[in-house]
Amino acid sequence: MKVSAKTSRHVPRKQPVRDGARVELLPERELRKIIDTVLRLAKLLGVEETEVHVDEVADALTRFANNAIHQNVAEHGLTVSVRTVMEERTARATTNRIDEDSLRAAIESALSLAASQPKDPRLLPMAAKQSYRRVNRFIKQTAAVTPDARAQPVRRACDLAIKNGQVAAGIYSTGQSQTAVGNSRGLSAAYRETHAEFSITMQEKPAASWAKANSADVGNFSPPELAARASEKAHQAVEPRELSHGRYTVILEPAAVLDLVGFLFYDFSATAVQDKRSCLNDRMGKQLFGNNISIYDDAYHPLQLGAPFDGEGMPRQKVQLVDRGIPRSLVYSRSSAKIARKTPTGHGFMLPNEYGEAPMNLVFSGGDSTLEQMIASTDRGLLVTRLWYIREVDPYEKIMTGMTRDGLFLVEKGRVVSAVRNFRFNQSLLEMLSNVEMMGPPVRATGEEAFEMVVPAMKVRNFHFSEVTKF
């Protein structure tokens, strides 16, 4: 498609406000105008049903390494995604041009894609108008952060590293995004949020350690505290001992728990079970984990982020996935709910897709033990800061492999006694969640392998490390 700005009618909208290096999102009404324009154009083209997503993002990220900022970026973009339905056929086209010609071309593109496929008698009509619970996850203070305001704590962290004879690397990012959904059956939903993240690796050769936090509110974490924690642990991590591989009691910090259990939750998709690619096949309602494990999906939890509706605009429901070790419920899109004769739970992805749905706002019930209590109660075990490069080895037993990283410590007789060389693990998640001895209170954790969740630190017996690396 050729883009011709000169001949196109533009959807009336305001320009984004930029104050120096800061960008403000468009008002919600401007997004709704784009949706209305697409719905009007689609109606003129005789489209039976039309769904429109408008997404806008304005993110910035300051990246540092070797005690200096080396990359510093900002992006601003808006996309319009159109799904059409004609004669039991559907397809989607997405563009980031919002003049009328481009929007019309996107509609025509979706129609053309859809027309080429066989009819799908199972295709559902689009969702009707819904009502939504309000969530407030847009914090002005976060949206207002400038590059200079990000540079300042980064500079302090680098100064701390230099003072301690260490090397700092990490990111400080802030941003805002919004999404609006509408369809030709009257559904209309909108959501905006801010997000902020600070992550730091402190290296004291040859060791390293790491700390990271993430929130809608930039005031909810302290970069200097995170830098100090990573610096202290990096110093403790020097001169690691090499231990034999084998089974150990482990104390997993929340980020390590998150990155492991994050691989379990696509199995709670009803579509995955219907496709027989879930580890929950033939296991629903059976005791699969220890009876101290209860897990919810709850988009409204105060520590969660994300829209209160799914890719079809259905309101998200709170779902108890696991009750005292027994998987009780799956999550359902409209389509998988129809097949299973259940109610949709508001976890569907944008259509068309082959994956169906997944829980995205996980909350573990956790316990009340502190990390210090877990260490004090351990005769011999390993304290794990973080895990890395986790991949699924076996999809039904949920055997995961991966490495420890950035701070592995030996605990003996209730005390951390030394650093340990990093291990590779091959561990079944089903077994691991049956072997949890103690848990901390759930916190909003952030890692690198899974999306953010509200999870506790865990003390787990018989965790299987299969090989050791060279550092």
Add this chain to the structure above:
Amino acid sequence: MWDLCTRSLDTARLRGASYADVRVMHQRQRDLTTKNGIVGSLTQCESIGLGIRVLAGGAWGFASTDRLTREGVERCAAQAVAIAKASASAKRNDVVMADEQVYIDSWQSPFRKDPFEIPLETQLTLLLAADAEMRRIKGVTLTETDMQFRKTDSWFASSIGSRIHQRKVTSGCGIVATSFKGEEIQKRSYPNSFGGQHALQGYELIESLDLVKHAAIIAEESVALHSAAQCPEKKGTLILGGSQLGLQIHESIGHPIELDRVLGEEANFAGTSFLTLDQVDRLKYASDIVNVVADARLEHGHGLGTFAYDDEGVPAQRTDIIQEGQFRGYLSNRETARLIGLDRSSGTMRTEGWNRLPIIRMTNVSLLPGNWDFDDLIESTDDAILMETNRSWSIDDRRYQFQFSTEIGWEIKGGKKVRMLKNPSYSGITTEFWNSCDAICNAEYWTLWGTPNCGKGQPMQTMGTGHGASPSRFQNIHIGAAFAEQLSDK
């Protein structure tokens, strides 16, 4: 587009930038999937925007926008300069880059059949036919197919005067049969797992792969795996199929040679590298028969890492990485080349799109063919396990210790493939592994595999890379560790 480029470069210079480069990119993508005989996703995306990178006060800033108006690009350039000035407040040294010449050029990747001009019905009919072939096999519980096409135009301009337009067309496809039975899920993919084969080619790639012919074969194998013997745990001889070896190259050679990792710039996320600067020309990376190059030139093949210029305006090059087993060089950009005293960048700066900063990425990092005929290699092997098609991959953050598992294995005894093995895996230390290589198949068995999903950088960028490989043999490898403990418990 050149007007937008010029305007943003002018604005950056007026605001105080000492250097700037800008990319306007127009990206089109089509994705088709089927599942169990029904169309899964059918989507087309189009995105156009501009990203500008500037040096001001001796430090970098980058900003991007999809507002391609005079006002929009001027604001974006001004924002990039403001960001660079903030970077300068936490710098240690001024950025200096290796010299590069000025290029005015236009290039288009060669293809015979534009995939966006092939009727969708044709593409879907092929996928549905392959899907139907797989579903014909009793015991198959899930069938999936996919095709993906991309067409990218980029207009690169820099303040030193370069103006480069490139158009790249890539295609890819794959099919997967899954079988759930008892307490096992087994899967087979063709021509590769995780999306199939991808290349800098048109629809002719899809036609060359003959999906329908291979559909029944992989479907039967996915069912047969349930009754296959478990891969044992032992130290022994390993033969890797080409696609699995391609991923082994990616993880244990491609990533550790990225100079930004070596210099600590990725320490917080992707990690660092065991290939410290003192290792060049000293480290015996591999056995004498191993030769590895990073080659972005079309002469090397139609790979996902093939182009005419990188996203920093440096021409595509071939760089020796491992020569007769000896470690020779890194992947660099203009800044890191200068930092380690090289005259010139090796031309590996690549960006996912207009809204991402170019970073050092693999191009086509390939193991050059050896001398062996595949049948001779099998016949000359007394006791080994042949592993094909990746199932999982993992390596530590300095790229020493790795573990891979594959979809299928074959026991080799007395020079013959004697039986199928399920759940095969192997693990090791990078340099020990490559030094144990004692046979590499010849050019007849060499394929330039495409890895379309390499993630790196913050914010994360996904990039396509190429890896030429032919089946090869390795000695004294730890086989079967991934399942060893679980099996002994059962």
